[in-house]
Amino acid sequence: MAHPVTVLISGGGSNLQALIDRQAGSSYEIVQVISNVSGVGGLARAAAAGIPTRVIEHRAFASRALFDAALGQALAESGAELVCLAGFMRILGPELVQAWSGRMLNIHPALLPSFKGLHTHERALAAGVRVHGCTVHVVRPALDDGPVVVQGVVPVLPGDDPAMLAARVLEVEHQAYPLALDLVASGRARVGDATVELAPDQPGLVVHPALAGARWAIAGAPPVS
Numbered sequence: 001m002a003h004p005v006t007v008l009i010s011g012g013g014s015n016l017q018a019l020i021d022r023q024a025g026s027s028y029e030i031v032q033v034i035s036n037v038s039g040v041g042g043l044a045r046a047a048a049a050g051i052p053t054r055v056i057e058h059r060a061f062a063s064r065a066l067f068d069a070a071l072g073q074a075l076a077e078s079g080a081e082l083v084c085l086a087g088f089m090r091i092l093g094p095e096l097v098q099a100w101s102g103r104m105l106n107i108h109p110a111l112l113p114s115f116k117g118l119h120t121h122e123r124a125l126a127a128g129v130r131v132h133g134c135t136v137h138v139v140r141p142a143l144d145d146g147p148v149v150v151q152g153v154v155p156v157l158p159g160d161d162p163a164m165l166a167a168r169v170l171e172v173e174h175q176a177y178p179l180a181l182d183l184v185a186s187g188r189a190r191v192g193d194a195t196v197e198l199a200p201d202q203p204g205l206v207v208h209p210a211l212a213g214a215r216w217a218i219a220g221a222p223p224v225s
Helices: 014-021 041-048 064-078 094-099 120-127 162-186
Strands: 003-009 028-035 053-055 082-085 104-108 131-138 148-155 189-191 196-198 205-207
Touching (some): 003 064, 064 094, 104 162, 120 131, 148 162, 162 189
Parallel strands (some): 003 028, 082 104
Antiparallel strands (some): 104 131
């Protein structure tokens, strides 16, 4: 049984496209895409896939609470059981997050808990880390907080600039988000208060091809295809 999902976006929707491309045969079905910005590329991607769309402009509301209330009503009306934030550039209030506790996912372009917030690739390079990546996590009221579902790992290579590193991270994002959503929707990932418990055969890790042969790579972690 495919569980209905609503995806929230603010831009071009490349992670939305990854979710769309991998939903066939999965445990989820995207039933609506909601954007807080009109005319963005993600809306066109959804329309091309025959997925209903809706725009709720945050600028049309006098307060964050009023926007959250309108968004919450739209989510309820969509019939969704799960919500995915895919490049959704608004911080949601605690009431809305609590209403979807354990049922709302986000993808962040860093290996949380490192580099919360913005400019993650620049900060990773400045810190001199050897690996970087992305994290799909359960949304909690605090920014970029919540139990980890899946992480994607990429190497930081000599000569990298933020754009080069971001492109490499995006490769694993497009693998990690559909995997994480399918794990949660199918029940192979069980959301707890502080952690997500994965089924024994699910490593919860996507490894970039440049790292797949590393001696320390976790056995069974799927490389980016």
